[in-house]
Amino acid sequence: xxxxxxxxxxxxxxxHAFRFLVSKYQxxxxxxxxxxxxxxxxxxxxxxxxxxxxxxxxxxxxxDSKLSTWIxxxxxxxxxxxxxxLKRRGELSYSEEPNLILAEKDPGLNQKSxxxxxxxxxxxxxxxxxxxxxxxxxxxxxxxxxSYKEIEEITGMPEGTIKSYLSRARKxxxxxxxxxxxxxxxxxxxxYV
Amino acid sequence: MKKLxxxxxLIYLLTMYNEDRNFDTDQILKEAFTSEPxxxxxxxxxxxxxxxxxxxxxxxxxxxxxxxYLSVILGIMLVTAVLAFVWYDAKIENWLSFFTSNAALVxxxxxxxxxxxFADRVLLRYFMYRASTE
Numbered sequence: 001x002x003x004x005x006x007x008x009x010x011x012x013x014x015x016h017a018f019r020f021l022v023s024k025y026q027x028x029x030x031x032x033x034x035x036x037x038x039x040x041x042x043x044x045x046x047x048x049x050x051x052x053x054x055x056x057x058x059x060x061x062x063x064d065s066k067l068s069t070w071i072x073x074x075x076x077x078x079x080x081x082x083x084x085x086l087k088r089r090g091e092l093s094y095s096e097e098p099n100l101i102l103a104e105k106d107p108g109l110n111q112k113s114x115x116x117x118x119x120x121x122x123x124x125x126x127x128x129x130x131x132x133x134x135x136x137x138x139x140x141x142x143x144x145x146x147s148y149k150e151i152e153e154i155t156g157m158p159e160g161t162i163k164s165y166l167s168r169a170r171k172x173x174x175x176x177x178x179x180x181x182x183x184x185x186x187x188x189x190x191x192y193v
Numbered sequence: 194m195k196k197l198x199x200x201x202x203l204i205y206l207l208t209m210y211n212e213d214r215n216f217d218t219d220q221i222l223k224e225a226f227t228s229e230p231x232x233x234x235x236x237x238x239x240x241x242x243x244x245x246x247x248x249x250x251x252x253x254x255x256x257x258x259x260x261x262y263l264s265v266i267l268g269i270m271l272v273t274a275v276l277a278f279v280w281y282d283a284k285i286e287n288w289l290s291f292f293t294s295n296a297a298l299v300x301x302x303x304x305x306x307x308x309x310x311f312a313d314r315v316l317l318r319y320f321m322y323r324a325s326t327e
Binding site: 013015018019022023026030031033034035040043044047048051052055120123124126127128138139142143170173174177178 | 218219221222223224225226227228229230231232233234235238239241242243245246247249250
C-alpha cells in the first residue's frame, strides 16, 4: 500500500489503516520528538498528540511532499512548541557530562563489547547534550535520511543554516573525540591501573 | 584503583574502543549519528492511540449528526414561520409580544428540546460506545 492509498484508507475511517500508519511512522515521530524534548515522561503524550494532529489534519494532506516529511513537520512543530514551553517554565534539565551507564547490566556481553557499547552510549549522550537545533538536524539528516530540501520543509530553517548546523555539530563532537585521542597519546592513564 | 572523573573514564573507554583499528573520528561519528537513540514508547502505544482516536472520531461524528438534526429542525421551523406569514397573515408584532411576555417559557422549552436532542444524539450514544469498548 503506497502513501496515497494509506491516506485514503484512513480518511475513509479504516482503523486498521490508521494503526498501520502509526506503526509505520512511530519510529520517525519518536526520534524527532525524543531528540527535541529529551524527557521520557513527556515523550509518549507528545507522540500521541502528534498522531492525533496527523489524524485530524490528514484531509489537508495533498501529496505535494512525502507523507514522512509531512508527519515529521507536525512532529517537529509540536515538539518544538513543547520544548519552548518547558524552557519557559525552566523544566529542562541540561547535563554537560552525562552519567555513567553501568555496563554490568548485561552479563551476556564480553568485556570488550561492553566497553564498545559504553563508549557508544557516551557518544550518544554527547549528541544529546548538543543544542536543540543541532540534534534535530542530525536526527533528520543522518538517522532519518531526509534531504536538505526536506529538512528545510520540516523545520523551516534555510538550507545554508542546516548545512552549517550539521557541520558545526560534527566539528564540535569531532573536537571532543580528537581531544580524547590526543590525551590518549600523552599517556594520562598511568593512574588508571 | 584511583577514582577518575567521568571524562577520563570516557577517554579510557574510547581508547579501548579504538585499540583494534586505526583511529577514525568520522567513522565513530557516523556510527553514533546513525545509531538508534534510546527513546522508547510503551508496547501498547498504538492500541492506546487508536482507541483515543476512535473515541474522538465517534464524538466528532455524533456532534456532526446532532448539528445536522438541529439545523433540520430549525429549517422546518423557519419554513413554518414563512408559511404562517405568507398564507395566514401572521403579524410579527403579535409574535414579538408573545415571545417577550413568555420569554422564560419560550427559552426554557427551546433549551429543553436542544438538550434532549443533544442527550439522545450525542451523550447517550457516546456513553454506550464507551461502555461497549471498555
